Amino acid sequence: EAASEYAEEMDYTVTGIDPGAGIMEAAEQALEDYDNLDDWTLQSSSETAMIAEMEEALENEEPIVITGWDPHWKFVDHDLKYLDDPEGSFGEPEDIDTLAREGLQDDHPEAYEILENFEWTADDMAEIMYDLVVEGTDEFEAGQDWIDENEDTVNSWTEGVDEVDGETFEIVHGPWETDLSTVGMMVPVLEDMGYDVELTNVEANYMYSAVADGDVDAMISAWLPNTHGAYYDPIEDDVENLGANMDGEAALGLVVPEYMDIDSIEDL
Ligand code: PBE
Secondary structure: OOOOOOOOOOOOEEEOOOOOOHHHHHHHHHHHHOHHHOOOEEEOOOHHHHHHHHHHHHHOOOOOOEEEEEOOOHHHHOOEEEOEOOOOOOOOOEEEEEEEEOOHHHHOHHHHHHHHHOOOOHHHHHHHHHHHHOOOOOHHHHHHHHHHHOHHHHHHHHOOOOOOOOOEEEEEEOOOHHHHHHHHHHHHHHHHOOOEEEEEEOOHHHHHHHHHOOOOOEEEEEEEOOOOHHHHHHHHHHEEEEEEEEEEEEEEEEEEEOOOOOOEHHHO
């Protein structure tokens, strides 16, 4: 399989994020699934470092291939494209689910109900993420701005739910901007209902064990069934899945700048 004109310049490297992220496993799968990627490696770093490398490549019009996903703000400001994935290494678009620890409904029925009602779209999350990453707004302020502009949506989650008096509620989340945007919105919603919300930021695998072990009350950023399947499947029976808060709009893939003259992972 002939390498593209870009492969050498990219050092046969896909630029990735933190090793625990589900997308890194999918990218490793792609290196196995595509013959033309036999000699390639996946470089792990962090979301911030990956974006910095991407922005530098864009500035110099150099080739780069990154692990990319939706929802994300990066597609708003930059001319990027997903490469076709004929082998399906990155799976179909999926949901983002809300998970509750066992016993949550008894212990915090009000928060349970809000989380059960919580539903939004990729555009909603991307708005907050843009504010957060591009404008540099604090995540809770960005979340509050979104709440102020989307009162009807938020009311549809909280309508008929009683307020509480300073109960502590713990949410676990991962290290990515998607998760920060989600908690940046949900924390003010719950605080407005009288909760005192505590956040724990951990690596992907610990998000799932924290809910399963009852160390935290909930998690609102479970990318399923694929991205976090390896973390979720073993603990599935130890948590309560409250369903999708985002329906079928979460997607993964390999992403390159528009100016690269290739369309498929097979062309790399
Ligand atoms: N992500 C964002 C995460 C989930 C949320 C796609 C980078 C991942 O585990 O790959």
